[in-house]
Amino acid sequence: MTAKLKQLIRDVPDFPKPGIVFRDITPLLADADGLAESCSAMADPFRQANIDLVVGVESRGFIFGTVVARELNVGFVPIRKPGKLPYKTVSEEYQLEYGTDKIEIHADAIKAGQRILMVDDLLATGGTMKAACQLVEHLGGEIVGISFIIELAFLNGRSLIENYNIHSLITYDSE
């Protein structure tokens, strides 16, 4: 199954900058069977895990977040860039290659003890997902697992979030 899904990912050389091969999931998204199988497979390891909520980070985490929430028949909580969420928020700053970035969650989005599945399309350096996990834990959520479509293993993002149960559908061991 993974091999078939991998065929639906397009390699785009030199994006976003020279020397980088971008793994483009848009052909997978556009394929009805590929989309169905990837959504289902992202949820599979967590179907018996009593998940209360799925959390996804703007904006690519929104693509699979809601649909994985539906697979598990739970609700979805968005984490967004600063200034987008209208109600009271808590925020977390994190390091980029150059400079910092910030993400926010509604302060009442998660109740203490709720069991959370984190969802994103791509594990690269892990910085965004680490900050997202910190936001969830700040609200008292218990992170049961993290589900990615793609893991760029050569970037070793897993080391930043090694305390969590990480599941990736497709792994690239080199650029």
Added chain:
Amino acid sequence: MTAKLKQLIRDVPDFPKPGIVFRDITPLLADADGLAESCSAMADPFRQANIDLVVGVESRGFIFGTVVARELNVGFVPIRKPGKLPYKTVSEEYQLEYGTDKIEIHADAIKAGQRILMVDDLLATGGTMKAACQLVEHLGGEIVGISFIIELAFLNGRSLIENYNIHSLITYDSE
């Protein structure tokens, strides 16, 4: 059903600026039943319409786009802000209250004659959705309908996209 969903939408006064009441869908998203019913209801009018693809615009259009695509058992195509899509794109500029904005679609995302359902969470002024429809039609897609969760009818966004079959779950007639 609509009345029940409307109860899950939170009114946040003075966001994003004084005098505006923001209709916050995050409580609806977080509610398992509310999410299930809204996703299903967004797809319902189009289940017999032979849709080929669902299209959603970054980033709030991603929240419901993929899940409506799954409801209809078709694929999903993202329209994104400039510089985010890695492959060859076409773009469309559109007017904001002050200045302009731009969105892009992969040039090979839609084949001529494909039947397209557009999805977004909110119909406000309609400017973004109009530009998104123009992108789809530029690629030869046939827009069968547009499905929103919320329509702010007092902003009259419908007039900008009046040639399309528009479906909204929840309508607000005044601020």
